[in-house]
Amino acid sequence: MNLFTQSVISGLMTGAVYTFLGIGLVLVYRTARILNLAHGETFAITGVAAALLAGAGLPLGAALGLAILISLAFATGLHRFVLRPRAEWPAGTLILITLGAAFVVRGVLILLAGTDPLSFPVMFEGPPVRFAGGAMPLQGIALVVLGFGVSAGVGIFLAATRAGKQLLAAAENPYAAELLGVNVERARITAYAIGGLLGALAGVLLIPLIAVDFQSGLAMTLRGFIAAAISGMSPVGVLFSGLGLGLFEAMVGAYLGALYQDPVMFCVLILVALWQSRNIRFGGSRRA
Amino acid sequence: MTPRHGAIAAALALAAALPYLQILPAWTTALATVTAFMALSLIGLNLIFGVGGMLALGQAAFVALPGYAAGLLIKFGVPTMLAIPAGVVAAIAIARLVAEIFVRLPGIYFAIGTLGFAFVVEGLARAFPAYTGGASGLVLDPPVSLGRDGWYALGVASLAAGILAFAFLVRGRFLRSLRLMRHDELAAQVLGIDVPRLKARVFTIGSAYSAVGGILLAYFVRVLAPESGGVNASLESLAMVIIGGSGSLFGPVLGAAGVQWLFAVSGGAAHYELLVYGLGFFLVVLFAPAGMAGAIRRAWSAATRSRPGEAAPAADSASQAAAGPGAELPARQRQGSGVCLEVERVAKHFGGLRAVDDVSFEVRFGQIVALIGPNGAGKSTLFNLVSGIEPLSGGRVRLAGRDIGDAPIHVRANDIGRSFQVPRLVGDMTTLDNVVLRFDHLSDRATEDEHRRRARAQLAAFGLAEFADRPVREIGIGYHKLIELARASAGDAPLLLLDEPAVGLTAEEVARLAAALQRLKSLGTAILVVEHNMDFVATIADEVVVMEGGRLIARGAPASVMADPGVQAAYFGALS
Amino acid sequence: MRKFALARPAALAAAAVLLAPAATPAAAQEVWRIGEVAPLSGPAATVGTRLNKVTKMWVEEANAKGGIAGRKIELTTCNDENKPEKAVACARDMIEKGAVIIFGNALTASLRAIQPLVKSGPILLIPSPNVVPGADTYGFQVSPSDVDITEAIAEFLKANKIDKIGMVAATDASGEVGVASARKVFGDEKIELRLARIDLRATDASTQLARVAGSDIKVVYSSYTGGGAITVVKSFKNLGLAQPLIVSYGNISDAFVQLVKDVKPPRLLGTGVAGIVPEIVKDPGDRARSQAFLEAYAKRYAERPDMINLLGKAAVDVAEAILKTPNPKDYPAVKTFLESTPIPSVHTQRFSAKSHVGLDASSVIIVELKGETWVKADPVK
Incomplete structure (x- = not known):
């Protein structure tokens, strides 16, 4: 086995998870100006629901489909019924509302699923693909391809298409966007829906490789948040920050030891935050 | 000791004794x-x-x-x-x-x-x-x-x-x-x-x-x-502060006690504690942003039928009575003479865009200069350059002969009073407190009472005495400009920068504003105004500076500048 | 909904009044007060919940039979959320209320915080292998220590003529203790140790495994006990590694079997006390007691008990023995009693004046998952 090849493979898989969760956070942040701390709950809800439904005898496909729908309903419902009526509230308070929603989901999931971790079978079965002294499971390939593919699709859509730019414009200046004929509300609910879908997809693809429990949500939010923050909340940048984080984590784990991962990684995060904010002053508030 | 203080003291004593009384289970x-x-x-x-x-x-x-x-x-x-x-x-x-x-x-x-x-x-x-x-x-x-x-x-x-x-x-x-x-x-x-x-x-x-x-x-x-x-502990701390009532004196105690007690009594209850805690936090951030402390405060004021808020001290009331709507600005030292603000070949580039390009003019003590120009001419950017909000790309800004080009905003603030296009007042604070804030940060070391007295007098001079003790958000938007002007001109700042002070004011309010500016001028204050209201400009300005596309295109007495064909073309052409 | 905020203080007060009578014991001197500190939520919720199930079952059964030595048991379970400050508050309260025994069904940091509180009693029973109480204290460990478990692995390796092992350990306390034991034991036994740590958030363990599971390594050991342990097993399978994988005693459970049944490595081994496979227990008494417990637990909770449950059972058996002594509140006497008397349980506990660890390496076996049950491990070729 080749340690370097395997580190790259592991880094790709881990990076796909970072990106998958990061892009949903970026999307919502850029369209609705909310840091959605309940984002990772879409991952946990999908995982727990799929595991329970499949465990209850539903065919895997149906269980996954239903689980994704539940997660979508949560993501859009959070926006429609909780956040939208309070759109004028300060950003900090809205962040805390999403944190509250995450706490509530955690409380519900522990009642539904107990404390033991759950999982469900992979979608892509078969022996791992081997190359250059490394091995990669089919599900892992799907995770990497879809993780980066879908995220790249979303990133390119936002950065390069007219509709995507309108979505972003909706957040930069909702009033101007309305004047230009952008339906801000539709843009936002779309963002939440896409975010929820991405979180759910991440769950469907990743959980068979690990497991899920009632408190996976916040941990996943944190992962996405790290990637999103390092990218400076950029829909294209998050692809690279996710990939970079994944490779970094794998390389540190392989050559340096996992104990040093967090101190190094988060010092980098602080430096990036400093760099990102070098030109912003006065709390990013509007200029005189 | 007020009944409120008495109640708080009694509640605190009871709270401290609570674990020994054994009336609250698990506490x-x-x-x-x-x-x-x-x-x-x-x-x-x-x-x-x-x-x-x-x-x-x-x-x-x-x-x-x-x-x-x-x-x-x-x-x-x-x-x-x-x-x-x-x-x-x-x-x-x-x-x-x-x-x-x-x-x-x-x-x-x-x-x-x-x-x-x-x-x-x-x-x-x-x-x-x-x-x-x-x-x-x-x-x-x-x-x-x-x-x-x-x-x-x-x-x-x-x-x-x-x-x-x-x-x-x-x-x-x-x-x-x-x-x-x-x-x-x-x-x-x-x-x-x-x-x-x-x-x-x-x-x-x-x-x-x-x-x-x-x-x-x-x-x-x-x-x-x-x-x-770690991070989880940090988030939980935040949750406790919010549940207790963020920003309030007893919020942290109430939050910590509430959450810890809740976990203790519901502990071992088949995993319900996480949901109880989650719902508690969620509902508080949604429906009771002031948390437990806020709820208790509301319950207390409902019980005693007294409105929370500080009563005006006696000394303040006296000065309030004396200060009718027509009162003059408080007497003070006359400002110096000569050039106050000197803008010399100032430039500001954003990438390739020359927002302000090689602009020079000056404002003398006791002079009102109006800065006009079509939208996007660079007027607000120029204001920001003078205030220090944007760094200069070139040129110099001098205040009473001193180069202030490198001084940060808050240092310049001592010499510059400024109002904004959209007033920037704190809605939750009283009008008085909004004005006291200005006195707080002028570099004199007067006492709190002295500052409050001066602020009250300042408000009275602008005919705003009746609003002094009301939160700004309860006061009509039309008065906000005036309040901000009162705040900007408080103290002895030699230079005033006013961004569209007359917009949205009624004719009567404009007249009052003009009178106030004339009075400030007579005290020697240098005033630079961005304004679109030409009648107002014609009434008050001693000199007009016209900008277009970042450049200064005309400068002079109002009548002559407005008659200038170039100005007419640039300015009124752009308007029509 | 807005009423909620206003109604909150009132609701809290009402709750206090309603709950108050429940907290006042009916007959104060007629019961055995027993405390249990266990993480029922938070990252270690699985461990706390599983231990708590056994404690509850024991109290139900004992009280149904009229109690022990004529007194019923009053159990107070306190959720420490795996936070030492909570554990300390819980334990202090229990001691103050006169608990005769405290089940320290918690993890390392919490246990280290509770230990100093029982300097003069009561007895603290510790099912975790990671905290070894001193022989001069009132703490008693009812499981083999982590060193014992590691020694059992070393025995197994030597029996199979293997002199190298790859090990994956988490960055949590169990990993830290596991690494310390491995360095000591494998070092003493001249077994080459190849080690990699894995972060608690990791979603893939293939680099760690690639590092420690080279072709010259015949056995890989994952000491990971938390929820993330499954990641190691699945990555192992995904890499297509052929070596036997030994997982930690914390994973010898039905829940774990359910998780890995589709992604099982060729051979999945684990550490555990022998009672988990009663057929191979040599002592007939131990065998019968293990068998009886496994059946009773399965009947009560409709699930198969696991290693954690078994350690919980050891703790309640020792507790029961203590309550049957003439004066369980005479802590020095109880200490002497425990140090001199073997306590029959799923594994007979043998404490001594020199060691407060009730089991040793001889009680640990290496098990193997065959089908959906754990049996004694076959040799490794």
Whole structure:
């Protein structure tokens, strides 16, 4: 086995998870100006629901489909019924509302699923693909391809298409966007829906490789948040920050030891935050 | 002592005695001791987040740091009695150092930075078990043995001292400044507040609370685990502050006690405690932003039928009675003479765009200059260059002969009073307090009472006396411009920058505004006004400066400038 | 909904009044007060919940039979959320209320915080292998220590003539203790140790495994006990590694079997006390007691008990023995009693004046998952 090849493979898989969760956070942040701390709950809800439904005898496909729908309903419902009526509230308070929603989901999931971790079978079965002294499971390939593919699709859509730019414009200046004929509300609910879908997809693809429990949500939010923050909340940048984080984590784990991962990684995060904010002053508030 | 104070004192005495009365199930001395230390450390987060509005997502790091610092010192042979205070001092020093970084991070980046810091502290604690005890936890031996009651007494006493110190510290000028900074950082700078310095101060004081509460808790528990300095612990701290009532004096105590008690009574209840806690937090942020403290306050005022809010002191009432709507501006020293503001070949480039290009003009003491031009001409950018909000790309700005081109906003604020196109007042504060804020940060050291008296007189001079004690948000939008003018011209700033002061005012209000400006002018103030209302400009301006496309295209007396064909083409052409 | 905020203080007060009578014991001197500190939520919720199930079952059964030595048991379970400050508050309260025994069904940091509180009693029973109480304290460990478990692995390796092992350990306390034991034991036994740590958030363990599971390594050991342990097993399978994988005693459970049944490595081994496979227990008494417990637990909770449950059972058996002594509140006497008397349980506990660890390496076996049940491990070729 080749340690370097395997580190790259592991880094790709881990990076796909970072990106998958990061892009949903970026999307919502850029369209609705909310840091959605309940984002990772879409991952946990999908995982727990799929595991329970499949465990209850539903065919895997149906269980996954239903689980994704539940997660979508949560993501859009959070926006429609909780956040939208309070759109004028300060950003900090809205962040805390999403944190509250995450706490509530955690409380519900522990009642539904107990404390033991759950999982469900992979979608892509078969022996791992081997190359250059490394091995990669089919599900892992799907995770990497879809993780980066879908995220790249979303990133390119936002950065390069007219509709995507309108979505972003909706957040930069909702009033101007309305004047230009952008339906801000539709843009936002779309963002939440896409975010929820991405979180759910991440769950469907990743959980068979690990497991899920009632408190996976916040941990996943944190992962996405790290990637999103390092990218400076950029829909294209998050692809690279996710990939970079994944490779970094794998390389540190392989050559340096996992104990040093967090101190190094988060010092980098602080430096990036400093760099990102070098030109912003006065709390990013509007200029005189 | 008012009935309210009496009730608070009685409630506090009862709260302190509660664990011994055994009337509240699961509220034991040990839990109350833990809660007291926790609440003490939460006062710090409450100051940083609740009052200062800085979303600190990693405050638990500063709760754990002093314990680790003390542990390290003890490992290197420092006696425990010395290591404990040294650990606290080290933690505060670290907080002061990282504050230098964090306070420069705006909004969400502050949250990210502090979050990252918590990860770093937790990670380092795990990574070096030889020094920190690692994931298994650092064992700390208390230097003196305190019994159950001893610890509880220490908890109550330190918490009471912490609350008292908070009440003593967070009031008056400091509190007003924090509220303004929280509401609007730019307005705070323009009023003369050194925002990064204030933030660093708040962060350091807050972290000192975290550190003191943290080390007491660590020695009570005797074990310090890396997670206690991590992100989850930080988020839980935030949740407790919010549930208790963020920004209020007793919020941290109520939040810590409420949450800890809730977990204790519902503990072992088949996993329901997480949902109860989650719902509690969720409903509080949604429906009771003032938390438990706010609910109690409301219940109290409903019970006593008295409106909360400070009554105007007698001295103030007297001056209020004397100051009718027509009163003059307070007498003061005349300003100097000659050139006040000198703008020399000033330029500002944004990338390839020349927003302001080679502009020179001057404003003399006792002169009103109007800056006009079509939208996008660079007027607001020029204002920002003079205020220091944007750095210069070229040229010089001189104030009474001094080059101020490199001075930060808050330093210039001492000499420049400024109003905004959209008034930047704090809606939750009274009109009086909004104006007192200006006096707070002028570099004279008058007393609080003196500042309040001057602010009241200032409001009276602008015919705003009746609004003095009402929160700004309750006052009609039309008056906000006038209030802001009153605030900008408060004190003896030689230069006033007014951004469209007459927009949205009725004819009568415009007349009052013109009179006020004439009076300021007669006192020697130099006034630079951006204005679109040409009649108003013609009435008040001694000189008009016209900008277009970032360049100065005309300058002179109002009548002659407006007759200039070039101005007509550029300005009125653009308008039609 | 807005009423909630106003109604909150009132609701809290009402709750207090309603709950108050429940907290006042009916007959104060007629019961055995027993405390249990267990993480029922938070990252270690699985461990706390599983231990708590056994404690509850024991109290139900004992009280149904009229109690022990004529007194019923009053159990107070306190959720420490795996936070030492909570554990300390819980334990202090229990001691103050006169608990005769405290079940320290918690993890490392919490246990280290509770230990100093029982300097003069009551007895603290510790099912975790990660915290070894001193023989001069009132703490008693009812499981083999982590060193014992590691020694059992070393025995197994030597029996199979294997002199190298790859090990994956988490960055949490169990990993830290596991690494310390492995360095000591494998070092003493001249077994080459190849080690990699894995972060608690990791979603893939293939680099760690690639590092420690080279072709010259015949056995891989994952000491990971938390929820993330499954990640190691699945990555192992995904890499297509052929070596036997030994997982930690914390994973010898039905829940774990359910998780890995589709992704099982060729051979999945685990550490555990022999009672988990009663057929191979040599002592007939131990065998019968293990068998009886496994059946009773399965009947009560409709699930198969696991290693954690078994350790919980050891703790309640020792507790029961203590309550049957003439004066369980005479802690020095109880200490002497425990140090001199073997306590029959799923594994007979043998404490001594020199060691408060009730089991040793001889009680640990290496098990193997065959089908959906754990049996004694076959040799490794």
